[in-house]
Amino acid sequence: MTNVRLTIRTLPELPYGAKYRCVFGSAEPIDAEVTEFGLSCPTPEIHKRPSIPPKMDHVLVPLSVRSSETNKDSSPETSPITTAASIDFMGNALGLSGPNPTHLSNHGFAYCPxxxxxxxxxxxxxxxxxxxxxxxxxxxxxxxxxxxxxxxxxxxxxxxxxxxxxxxxxxxxxxxxxxxxxxxxxxxxxxxxxxxxxxxxxxxxxxxx
Structure with a gap:
């Protein structure tokens, strides 16, 4: 199983017992591991991944991060399921280092420490x-x-x-x-x-x- 590495700065602390979870598309949330660089998320099992369309060599899957406490997603990022995604946390807001589909005002590296x-x-x-x-x-x-x-x-x-x-x-x-x-x-x-x-x-x- 492949792990997706999420580079996150100033990852907010969660209450005791709460966990970060990664959500790939419509798949079930997967518990994430907090690391020195942010989060590490195992990808869904093969049979739970979407099918690759004919004449294509990949499929794009929305990736979001949620807390087990609130069960609400942070702003999603579309990323190939087989490659690493990169996101930045600033305080309690999520800014994407790639496209900014939700037009966050604090988007991008410039807002990170x-x-x-x-x-x-x-x-x-x-x-x-x-x-x-x-x-x-x-x-x-x-x-x-x-x-x-x-x-x-x-x-x-x-x-x-x-x-x-x-x-x-x-x-x-x-x-x-x-x-x-x-x-x-x-x-x-x-x-x-x-x-x-x-x-x-x-x-x-x-x-x-």
Whole structure:
């Protein structure tokens, strides 16, 4: 069975016991798995898929996501059943990264959380340093969430650094000492998340001695 990967930013938390479900056309809803990139949905069994018309090599099926709590669909996206779909959640609204059949005003990548500037960031080796990001469309964690964190990968080693909100749109990774073994400059990746699993944005930074 093929899995459809849905890339979703700032996936809203559901109440305890509730699940996200994927609905392919008129097929029965299928429980989705929450992943670090959004959702993963198993496709319907072969006998539950629509027939492919004569002289065609595929069929398009409306794909929507619903909560088991409300049992109501988010805005659907038409996607080939054999390929991955891509959607974006912004708060409690669904914006499609492809066609916008429902003409949502907050449609598309521009409304998702992201770094406002992508300037070169330099981090000195073995020096206590904050990393500061200005963020557009900054999400607001709900009560019970763990807030923001910075996930930093240097030479294959991963660090989870607490982060805080400064003002309305600034994320600050707490002061931390970063080090690497190579003799020359090195590159590290920094990913900002909230509630540990919801992606805000990522960028590469330069370490130097």
């Amino acid at each position: 992201q770094f406002k500037k992508r300037d070169v960031i330099l981090l000195p080796n073995n020096v206590l340093k904050e990393i500061v990001f200005e963020v557009k469309n900054l999400p607001h964690p709900q009560p019970g969430h763990t807030g923001f964190q910075c996930i930093i990968v240097i030479e294959g080693a991963t660090m989870l650094v607490p982060a805080r909100v400064d003002g309305k749109n600034i994320i600050v990774c707490d002061k931390t000492t970063y080090s690497y073994e190579a003799n020359e400059g090195n590159t590290a990746s920094v990913r900002v998340v909230w509630n540990r699993i919801h992606h805000v944005d990522s960028i590469n930074v330069t370490l130097y001695k």
